[in-house]
Amino acid sequence: MHRSPYRVRDVMTRRVVAVRKGARYKEIVETLHEWKVSAVPVLAEGDVVIGVVSEADLLPKEEFRDSDEPLGLDQLRRPLDLAKAAGSTAEQVMSSPAVTVGVDATLAQAARIMAHTFVKRLPVVDAEGRLQGLVSRCDLLKVFLRSDAELAREIDREVVEHLFRGTGAEVHARVEGGVVTLGGHLHDASLVPVAARLARAVEGVVDVEWELDTEVTSASRVP
Template sequence: MQGARYTVNDVMTRTVVALAGGAMFKEIVRTMGEWGVSAMPVLDGDGRVIGVVSEADLLRKEEFRDSDPDGRAELRRLSELAKAEAVTAEELMSTPAVTVRPGTTLTQAARVMARHQVKRLPVVADDGVLKGIVSRSDLLKIFLRSDEDIADEIRREIVAGRFPVPLDAVRVEVRDGVVRLTGHVPDTSLVPLAVRLVRSVEGVVDVHSALAGPRRRPVLEPDLVSDRTPPRPPGAGAA
């Protein structure tokens, strides 16, 4: 997939374990263990995501097992106490679920994860039906792009597509995702733009620029004045 932004659809896991709202506590714990996941989406009867149950939701029961909070603390933590008493997925789940669409870019998905402090996101269609799961490790797959693939995109989409210079004026080398740019651009003010565009290419780890301005043209010697005495016009006398 060259010349385009990678999306969640390119990296998400399509085989997903999900829960019905009526799934019981021990069944949820057992399923998480069998699949090696820390959270699972909860679906309604039409396959739409209505919430997510995580290990944190399940641990509320252990957290409050021996506690005896006073009235004020109980009011402050009413939702946590409710989860401590819950026994089904619908009672345990966090809702509304934080989800993304298949067309969400990887950068956008990473920001959603960071903002909501979650490790994985259900991927849903426009009607809310579950299509897959994207995790932090899925987002990191983009850094597995080959150096050749990255270099080819930079040459085609940025060097040839954005800068009015001969293709051989800017050289692109990529090693382990680190890009090195050398050569000449028509204006040094273009260098920060070039670096920014290259850094935005999927899979780029870092950018090192040694780009310079246009090559200096050789200074041409001015025409030498002839040392020969110009011929006198006819009839001219001596000075």
């Protein structure tokens, strides 16, 4: 039985295509085309991730192909792209340092990294920076594929039994479409927001609602 929170290692893709830092430009393009991906990690010795090369990193070579034409002001303000246009290896055109995530990071941590850096996928590395896999936005959503029955069991174990044992409360969990409904009889209304936070912390839960036969029934939905 899995216990929340899930870690990146639980959902990441372990079979990852990557290129070495000395990979030639055309080899990189062929790799992207063959594997139908838009970016690949760049590896140094020991499979350490030192950067990522994407279609955007490769495109300046085509954009600045007309070298006999004078460069415009906008182009001159883009020295990094001009340098990439002249590059011929992965190390010369990659974006570095690579934005990565550790294998033991939580899914919430990975999601925040993606949101703050505006990337769709992250190379997953171990403590030494060696490539272990790849995690994408789609991978982070896998937890919402957990069955209602599995979620209900975890809610019973991690919320109901943990929080309400010995309180005289008679609380039970029902899950439909990932939405948890906690019903029954509850004496201490102060436990409602605590239970809501614990239930929402379970990976795969969409929302939490209440059906109680106490004085807190008027708050059937906890914000």
